[in-house]
Each structure stands twice: as C-alpha cells, then as structure tokens.
Amino acid sequence: MPQPRGYSSIQIILHWTIAALIIFQLFVNEAMQRAFSERLDGESLDGFSGALLHMVVGLTVLVLAVIRLAIRTIRGAPPPHADTPAILNWLGHATHVLLYCFIFAMPLTGAIAWFFGIEFAAELHEVGRLILVPAIGFHVIGALAEHFVYRNDTLRRMLRSNGD
Template sequence: MAQASFETEWSRINIWLHWLIVLLIIVQYIDSESMVSLWDATQQGTQTAQFTKYVGWGHIAAGSTILVAAFIRLVDRFWTGRPVHPQGVPSWATWLAKITHFLIYAILFVMPSLGLLAWFTGNDTYAQYHTFFWTPLLVLVAVHIIGALAQHFVFKTNVLTRMLTFKKRYRRRGRC
C-alpha cells in the first residue's frame, strides 16, 4: 500500500524520470520510421543501411529505458507517496487527472513490452499493437499537458511548478 504523503513536491528522482520519459518519447517519435524500416528489413530478411540499424537499436534501447523508468517512477510514487491534490479544483478535473495518469502509465508499460515482444519473437501482431498505441499515447500526453496548463493558469495551483521543483531547490541553495 502506498505511504501517505503530505509533501507538496514530487521526489527528485520522480521529477527527473518524468522528464527523461518525456525526452525519450520525443526520441521515439522521431526515430519511429527508422525502426519501421529495420523491422521490415528484418522480417523480409533483407539488408538495411547501417544508420537505420543504429537508430532502430536506439529505438529499442529507448523503449526499454522508458519501461524501466516508468516502473521506477511507479515504485517511487508508492514508496514515497505523491503530493496531495490541490484544494479548490473541481472534482471532475481531479478524476480526469487520475484517469489520464493511470492510462499513461498503462501505455508506458504495455507499449514497450509489446515492442520488445515483437522484436524478440518476430511476431507482427505484437508489432501492430505496439504501433497502435502511438495515437492514444499522444492524445493522453496532450490531455496531460492541457491539464497541467489549466492547473497553472485557470485553477491557479502549483501542480505545474512542482514538476519543476529541481529549479526551486537549486535557488534555495543560492546557485541560480
């Protein structure tokens, strides 16, 4: 069971892993075509450019890192707790945030797992399901970003800024 947390900030590891996952999702989006080319060449038994191989294997490594980072974030979240939801926010917004986070985590586990299963078994069905999850992931990420901006600009909470607390912590030490 998750430990209760009355802190106002996320743990430092949770923040860094959040932004690492964001960066890796962007990388995955950019290099997805090279992975498709590598997949097709592998399935057909043909050669592909060396660069495509490197980028394809980078896609596999980045996806594996996303899977591990999401797992560590979830463990950290249960171990250290999470900041309390802000007061004065409509209940529908809190529920939407909870559902969005749950679905993002589900995809961050399912999508890389399917990609790894596809790659190491050569199963095209797993690859198709892996690819299918791009659109739902991007929609959920958009909802997540819009929600964070709404928390900041509409509801006037600190939800957005507490995911940037590494800046605040350095300021406390007088480094910025």
C-alpha cells in the same frame, strides 16, 4: 498510499527524463519501422543503428518506469488540489494511470514485436501511439489549465521539489 506535500527530486527527474525519451521515440522511429519490415521479409538489415537507438531508448524507458513506479508505491504522490473541480481531478488521475500503463506497454509491445517477430504486438505498438499522443496532449493541457486557470502549484511541484 502516502500523500507527501510534493514530488521528490528523483520523481521529478524521472518524470521529465521519461517524458523527453517518450517524445523522442514518437518522432524518431522510421529506421525501426524499416528494419522491422526488412526483418519480417527476411532481408538483410540496412542501417541497423537507427533501429538499435530506438530499442535502447525504449528499453531505457522501461527500466526507468520500473524505478519510478517503485518509488511512487513507497513514497506516494501529492494529493490533487481541492479547488480544482472534482471531475477534472478525476480525469487528471485517470490520465496519469493511462500514461503509467503506456510507459510499460510501449516498450513491452515493441520488444515482443522485435525479439519474437510477432506482428500482432507491432500492431498494438502502433495503436498505442494513436492513444498515447492525444493522452499526452490532454495531460499537457491539464497541467497548463491548473497553472493558468486554477492558478495552483501543480506545474511548479513537478518542476521543483519542496525538499520533503
């Protein structure tokens, strides 16, 4: 896979857009939970617009994730910093892989639960949240450690493209 010097503008925009939408979904999901249990109980849906918002935002994440992965496959990503301990670089890479899995798995399990009424998919969706939240926390701590402790450009290169 190619290793450019930095991320492109489109990679940066996609990273922050997906991050914002994921965090929104983690906070705003009560209407969807209510609608889902009403639907399983065969009741008429009350206040469907909140559930629709959760669906639309989540499916937008899925579309953006497909575009993002395609760009990453073609263009690659910058290499880790040689000065950061190898174990931390490895953990950072593993977290990125996990987060990539989640930006696909969360919308897919949610959609399978909602459109096919499969409760097991809803359970996976809930368990997903329990793993995703600490993974994001770990990811943010890693980015801050690179910036403040190892004093490299990891955070800066996800904020500004170097024009490559």
